[in-house]
Amino acid sequence: MHRATRGHPPGRRAVPLLANLLLDDLDKELERRGHRFCRYDCNIYGRSQAAGERVMASVVAFLEGKLRLKVNQAKSAVAPVGERSFLGHRLLPGGRLGLAPKSLTRAKERLRRITRRNRGIALERMIAEVNSFTTGWVTYFRHAACKEALREADEWLRRKLRCVRLKQCKRAKAIVDVLVKCGVPARRAWPLALSGKGWWRRSGSPPANEAMTLQWFAKLGLVSLQAHHAALQSAGNRRVR
Numbered sequence: 001m002h003r004a005t006r007g008h009p010p011g012r013r014a015v016p017l018l019a020n021l022l023l024d025d026l027d028k029e030l031e032r033r034g035h036r037f038c039r040y041d042c043n044i045y046g047r048s049q050a051a052g053e054r055v056m057a058s059v060v061a062f063l064e065g066k067l068r069l070k071v072n073q074a075k076s077a078v079a080p081v082g083e084r085s086f087l088g089h090r091l092l093p094g095g096r097l098g099l100a101p102k103s104l105t106r107a108k109e110r111l112r113r114i115t116r117r118n119r120g121i122a123l124e125r126m127i128a129e130v131n132s133f134t135t136g137w138v139t140y141f142r143h144a145a146c147k148e149a150l151r152e153a154d155e156w157l158r159r160k161l162r163c164v165r166l167k168q169c170k171r172a173k174a175i176v177d178v179l180v181k182c183g184v185p186a187r188r189a190w191p192l193a194l195s196g197k198g199w200w201r202r203s204g205s206p207p208a209n210e211a212m213t214l215q216w217f218a219k220l221g222l223v224s225l226q227a228h229h230a231a232l233q234s235a236g237n238r239r240v241r
Helices: 014-033 049-066 101-114 123-140 147-169 172-181 186-193 199-203 206-211 214-219 225-240
Strands: 036-038 043-045 089-091 097-099
Touching: 014 049, 043 049, 097 101, 101 123, 101 147, 123 147, 123 225, 147 172, 147 199, 147 206, 147 214, 147 225, 172 186, 172 206, 186 206
Parallel strands: none
Antiparallel strands: 036 043, 089 097
């Protein structure tokens, strides 16, 4: 077998296998030095910033010198453990798992694409697509402490869907009909329908919130991120007992 002189293109199926073969030497070196570490993303834990800087320098020298691997400096850093992510998670005080901010940002970007107001699909179909993504995403982060983040994401997502529903009505009379059908008096529905504000502003108004309530979304089948996460954690706790 010839010795590789160049890197392997990312995204190929062989990359994890090659990484395991090449980085086995790194694992042994870190164990020899007595470091605590996690590898996939590679996180190495030290007792201070200064110690982290020393370890970073020595590990980079080992990888690039002995193993002839290129370290991505843009993704490498020495920082407090709570500021670094690991497979989408971050470590909280006491060693608990939390949700990395970038993970939530990426999830919201995906949901923005699904809930675009100009997609021209029924709200029920849009909610089904939302559920398909969010249930899997929340399941992945089921061990993370992220109740408040998921509560805020639920509120944001419902407002996005209210925005879609109002825009689908197109005309003021149709908006009034939808709001009245949901229990909002006509005298309060008309000002919203005739408002010159944008759809996002209108979706956050009291009449829109009173019409499209939690119960209204539940009937359409929308899965709450926070409720789904709580159910997964509860089921996990029962299994542990």
